[in-house]
Amino acid sequence: MRFFTRFALKNPVAIWIIAILLILGGIFSATQLQEELMPSISIPVLAVITTYPGASPEAVAKDVTDPLEKALRGVQNVSDVISSSVQNVSEIQLQLSMSASTNKVAQDVQNTINQVVLPSTATKPSVQQFSFSSSPILYFTVSSQSATPAELRTTVNNTIVPALQGISGVANVQTDGAAPEQVQIIFHPSALQKHNLTEATVLQYLQADNVSMPVGTATIDQKQYPAHLSGQFTTLASINNIPIPITPSPTAGISSGFSQIGKAIGALGSGEGQLGQAVGGLGKAVGGIGKAVGGLGQAVSALGQSQGQLAQGLGLVMAENQILTNMQSIQGQIYGATLSLTQQMILPKAQQDPAKIAQLSAMITQLQMADQGLAAELKAIAPKSAGTSAQHGQGAGTNAASSLSALSALSKLGSASTPSGSLAQNSGKSSLTTGSSLSSSTKTSSTMATVPLSAVATVQIAPPTDASINRTNGQTSVLISVVKTENSNTVSLAATVQSKMNSLASSLPYGLHVTTLYDASGMIKASISGLIREAILGAIFAALVILLFLRNLKTTIIAVISIPISLLTAIILLNVFGVTLNIMTLGGMAVATGRVVDDSIVVIENIFRSWRKGYGFGKKFVLKATGEVGQAIT
Structure with missing residues (x-):
């Protein structure tokens, strides 16, 4: 304290220059300070x-x-x-x-x-x-008397939120009560079972269709443009018409085939009965009966051979279909992994995840190897199932017809899941051929039958499951909260957002009404106003006290000037150390204002008292009088 007093007495001009610099620097720093409600903790x-x-x-x-x-x-x-x-x-x-x-x-x-x-x-x-x-610095609601809830949500999501997010200093805009409607898919179990589908399979196809990814560039008029493959849904009709591939079922048609086999065997028994009646009625010779029975035995033997060959062919067909199903599943996994890898590769280099890229690449390689292995198995099975045939000897009368009926039923069973099964009948001879080559199987997989999504599910618009209902003064409303960035000014940003909201409310349809629920800048401005008020009142009362008791205008001016200089010096230090002007710092400065007033009065009064008692005059006298109270005020 004695050092500063001695320096001030020896260099009065320097003190004036320092005071002027502190005033100018304090004013400049006050314009640069960030105004916050609470300190950054x-x-x-x-x-x-x-x-x-x-x-x-x-x-x-x-x-x-x-x-x-x-x-x-x-x-x-x-x-x-x-x-x-x-x-x-x-x-x-x-x-x-x-x-x-x-x-x-x-x-x-x-x-x-x-x-x-x-x-x-x-x-x-x-x-x-x-x-x-x-924490958000602004909460306000948007309501309308004429807009429906859906129209209000659409206006907020498509117009107001993007406009607020475009303001400099806004980090995030959150809404409550503006969740968009969602698409609800209700599956029909009977339809899924009919087409050999499951809910998980259908959802996998939907996720694969609803993607958007870059595919390269396109050259138009010697100019290159980015090419983008978009498969995202925009209407309910586009979702209803999504083709869902039908997975082949190796057991399809088995029940109907065995039913027809039963009918054929029944017809065969009827033929045997008719044969017995014919033998009794016509009285043919025993030799003729033996010949007819021999022919019937040959027909039954041929039927048994056909059933054995058909069982072998059916096993091969089921194996083929199982391999095709596995290949289809692996190809779907390859497609999903490729999409994820593409999404990683199109990100900026700094945002790419090398570990995830390596994982996806290894996964794709393993899946491709598994797919190649299944293709080799399918190729090995194809020659075994191709060309399997059985020739049957000639029959006579009802026996041959009954045998041919049974073979026809078996042929339907054998060809239930293979397009290459056929049955030919020429001059009482029948030939059954089942199986499919590799090329036909591949063609079936690539041109697999599909059904629209609407055939297995009902697609409809439904309200959001996690939506909330907000009302302002009895009207349906949407709550909007604004979060600022770390370095933005709360007071100026709140004023900008309020101005933008007022302009949007007047320009948008439906007569929107904006109600401010919370504004953090209001408390900050009230705190700053309180500080300024305290400083002014402190200066006025200090001046009145000094002027009333000391009756000296010069000493009164010194006390009045000390208050703003002290506050401006504090503002300079706040700006230098990056401290915001918040409710804590403002409160401290308000308390310090009273302390500055008290200290000014104590020092001036002691100097004046010592002078009136005749202790001296000049610099040594001021230094001695200040030193007497220096320790009490520091």
Whole structure:
């Protein structure tokens, strides 16, 4: 204190220059300070969120949560790991030590989870930090007397939210009560069973169709344009007309085939009965009867041989169809893995996940090898099933007809799942051929029959399952909250958002009405106004007290000037150290204003008292009088 007093007495001009610089610097710093409601305090907690669509809690815990937990336990400054696995979502909470830097630990956590191998359908884990600055600064509702709830949601999602997200300084715009309607697919079990389909199979085809991916470039008029393959759904009709491939069933037609076999065998028995009646009625010779019975035995023997060959052919057909089904499943997995790999490759280099790319590449290679192995098995089976035939001897009368009827039924059974089965009848001779070559099987797979989605399910628009109902003054409304970026100014951003909302409400249809529920800038502006008011009142009362008791205008001016200079000096320091102007700093400055007023009065009054008692005059006298109270005010 004595040093500053001595310096001020020896260099009065320098003190004036310093005071002017402090005033100018304080005014400039006041325009640069970030105005916040609360100070930026980072909570020592991190959250790792991962979505795993379509997975049960057990699958989420096994495939996502457990690998991430094992990796995150080794991160430095992580004291506790708490996880929660629910359907489709894995959430891991990390408790940090109080001395840890939240930003540095968050970076370490991000680097760690990038090395963890997760399922291809799981999204990339996101690391979230918590602080006061992550809370919304604005809450307001949008309502209308004329718009329907669907029209209000559409207006908010398609117009208001994009407009607010385009404002500089806005980090996120959240809505409540504006969830879009969803497409609901209700499957019909009987129709699925009829076409040999399952819900999982149909959903796999739907996910494969609803993709959008770049496929290269197109040259038009010597100019290159990016080519984009879009398969996303836009209308209910496009969803209803999605072709769903029908998986061949090796057991299709077996029941009807055996039914016809039974009818043929019944006809054969009837023929035997008629033969007996003919023998009794006509009284033919025993030799003729023996000949007829011999012919019947030959027919029955031929039927037995045909049944044996048909069973062998049917086994080969079932094996073929099983291989085709497996090949179709593997090709679907190759397609899904290729899409995931393409999505990774089109990302910027910094956002690509090398571990995931390597995993997907290895998966595609393994699936292709498995597909080639099945193709080789199919090629090996094809010659065995091609050309299997049986020739039957001539019969007579009812015996031959009955045998031919049985063979016809067996031929239908054998050709139930193969297009190459046939039955020819020429001059009492019958030939049954079953089987299919590799080329015919491949053609069947590539030109597989399909049915539209509407044949196996009902597609309709339904309200969102997680929607909330909001009302403002009895009218249906949508709640909108605005979150700012870390470095943006709360007061100026809130004013910009409010102005944008007022312009949108006046330009959009339906007579939209905006109701502000919470504005963080209001409390900040009230705190700043309070500080300015306290400073002005403190200066006025200090001047009145000094002027009333000391009756000296010069000393009064000194006390009045000390208050703004002290506040502006504090603002300069806040700006230099990056401290925001928030409710805590404003409160401290308001308290300090009273302290400055008190100290000014104490020093001036002691100097004036010492002078009136005749202790002296000049610089030594001022230095002595200031030193008497210096320790009390510092």
